[in-house]
Amino acid sequence: MARSSDLTADPSADAAAMLRRVGFAILFFAIPVAALLTRRAVVVLAPLAIMLLIIASLLDGGAKAPLDKLFSIVTSAGGLAGAILLLWTTLSLIWTPFVTEASERLLNIIGMALLALAGYLALPDRMRSANLYILPVGVGLTALLGMFIAFQGAGHLDQDGQSLERGMIVLALLLWPAVTWLHSRGRNLEALLLVVVVALGALLAADGLSLQGLAVGALIFVVTAVSPAFGTRLTALVMAGLLLLAPVLPFLLKPVAVLLGPDSPIAASLDVWRNVVLGEPLRLITGHGLETALRGRFFSLLPVNAPYTILFEIWYELGLVGAVAGAFLLYSAAMRSGEQRPALDPGIMAAFATAYTLGCLGVGTAQLWWFTALVVVVLVFVAIERGQFRTTRPKAVLHRRR
Template structure:
């Protein structure tokens, strides 16, 4: 007797499910934990996870119409702004004094953009809840590990140093998709406890940058939850406006900084350098000095060592008005696009945007590959969470009376 086709095992489907589960385990569980122990964890594990997801998609065709999705992304306002920003960065190689280093950085940025697109197209249209529940488990265990490292040390696993700070920053980004997923599953208490645990880990490990980013993200979460329409618009305008009006900031902030921190404080010195750059080279505000000059210019006396470490200064110094406008349009479009998602997901998405933007403004090394990779991971996780919302309630069993 022939077996029913529905009962026949499909090796390719089983293999795809296994590869997808391993890929999500790397993306949601291994990355946050390993980031506390080694500085290169995010850069190594994220491409491997995306490769497994892509291979799984080739095996079972879990993602539908990838070409249409790609065209939709590239032709959106955010996609066009990103293309302009990348093209202007490439054009700036003509006048940057650090062509080899800038070329390497541009290739890294392009590679991360391609990685994000590949991961986006490889994600299935419907996500299994079992795969997504790995995320809060990984975030919670990472917070516990951070507390253990704070008291016992890094167990001699961090040979280069700095992994704890980098790991806590990655954790501060990943906690928002974890909270969002739990909240969407009506597990608000668990989501609150997870957020408190991560904040406690950042506090006890002494990582002030992670704690500040979490605080700003929490404020954005609360604002979006209270005002679902006005909140995201206000945050989008604030982020884009700060980037567009960045050259005015040193003139506005320096008097207040002198009163609060004193005339000889590092903050006042950095604002003074920023103000001098704006007034001494006004034409450079249009073209910028070229990619990679904000960081390496300090080492070759092209820029004062007191120059501010913030993305607001670096974008204007390297890419000028064109780069700032493209970046502002990209920020505004991406944040406003989140308002089109399900209302239950919106506060967490806005909180993640605010946290990442705060890290850039507060001086994290945004030019580093691990930072771009971490942002790609967060975006892919949110896309996966959105695709896991296709059913929010279990179907009720209906009993039919038989005669």
């Protein structure tokens, strides 16, 4: 007698599958769409999605050996560099003039790091393709929505000042995971079409930051696709090298400032950067403390036209120790990510290049939405890597009965 389906069904597994599907729908679809419509979309939706993934993992045990994975991350070279960077950032609270604001920012950083770890440990060891195909659909529809908004001339969509540009920046970051998934499935034509649609949406954005980030990411994607080892090492070395040599950049770029003229904002920023390096050389070792690069402008501790770039901010706030730890963290993260499946390397390096370019060009890297967006991108790439367990369908074999 056949057993009833009610007896063989596993309610906890069904509930976990539903929660996981909703969580991925929020990460892959709701976040890029909502980022165009409200300023707090990424900050609110990402923790909600990760909580759903955690509950799903507790219900069905889809994530195996979480403690071993956590130990592997903490003891890795990048994990140790991140711990040193976090420790030095905490110590900088001693000499920062903005202790309250810096403490709040530090708690946000720690919260995002813990959120990323929790999401990483909650992801199942094997991802269903049906869940991952939500990502390119969400990215494509968001790009079309952004183009529609740009044509309508609605640059600001809520009273909090959310702009089309911020939504396009989030979309530029999520494009590369979507392209990576399509490329790994052999859907290169769809991936190319997705890049074109997102690039057109970024072209319509007013400030052009997202388009510049996409251009650099596309270049690295092509280089890494031709030579994965060279593209990975190039990306890692450029990111780490620029951060380490940042105090030299305003002197090397002085001819560029002369060509632009003394009235150019870039020339004025480079002048401020050179004066900071020459005026307080000892501060290049310790930095001025967390939160001083942004708030120092409002209290005349730093000129208003100081550079808005992550290269200047890390050196100004955390000094040599923070810059070395950050450079090693970037290098280790890029090189370790390059050890994934070859089909994923171009998209991963393109995402590194896009995010780093946006940070160098002046995206508010100290803001919570930026940290949250980076966490989302990392989790999406991990999910894509765990969706590569089968690349070809098994062949059907007919067995003849003797």
